[in-house]
Amino acid sequence: MDGLVTFELRDRIAWIGLNRPEKRNAINDALLEALHAAAARAQGEARAAVIHGHGPCFCAGLDLAEHQARDPEGVFTHSRAWHAAFSAIRRGRVPFIAALHGPTVGGGLELAAACHIRVAEPSAFFALPEGQRGIYVGGGASVHVARLLGASRMADMMLTGRVLDAAAAERAGLVQYLVAENERLDKAGELATKVAAMAPLTVLGVLQALPRIQDMSEDDGLFVESMMAALAQTGPEAAQRLADFVEKRAARLGTAGS
Structure with a gap:
């Protein structure tokens, strides 16, 4: 996985870490491919999985440096690659838990929404800045984020740039568990252990x-x-x-x- 994604299997739980901290774990094509491979591996080897971010945040979203050079067909194909990677998370046999801290925005929020359970620390915050940058979401937010928040809340975030802190995200139903600082991985592991024991x-x-x-x-x-x-x-x-x-x-x- 070229170091962009870490993978560790412990007690039937796959720990998958986004490992591009110098770019705030922004998702470029190489990281997306590595994440897709890690999710597929977890489906074959684990009973539950945790996705987390190394460094100061979970994920700052799409790497816009790569996005600038694409034509319409390229953007479409790129979007479908995100859908395929996130489908490997959402539609398999293994439940995925997202452990969130710091920025969880754009594509990072789409990744979190593709998981089945979300745990957030107080430092986590959530946004869909695509609208402010003149683009539209392409990693599944129209389906997954809108179903969690409701289409009207998602429209508000895209049209006005509204940012939800962790407490507001929990109230809105985007996050199921709000934990103290530096406890996201412990809580995610606790939940994954319970999930791994399910029939x-x-x-x-x-x-x-x-x-x-x-x-x-x-x-x-x-x-x-x-x-x-x-x-x-x-x-x-x-x-x-x-x-x-x-x-x-x-x-x-x-x-x-x-």
């Missing part, structure tokens, strides 16, 4: 069925839910876990809000 068929339903159900009619969505329930609840792991629960061998649920 694979349940994870399959959450990653593959749930997002598709959001695009279906009510009747179709409920039908697919029933099919997914039938598949997951008759699997061998479900049978064992349900038996453990009935026999009071299962661990108790954690406290609310944890």
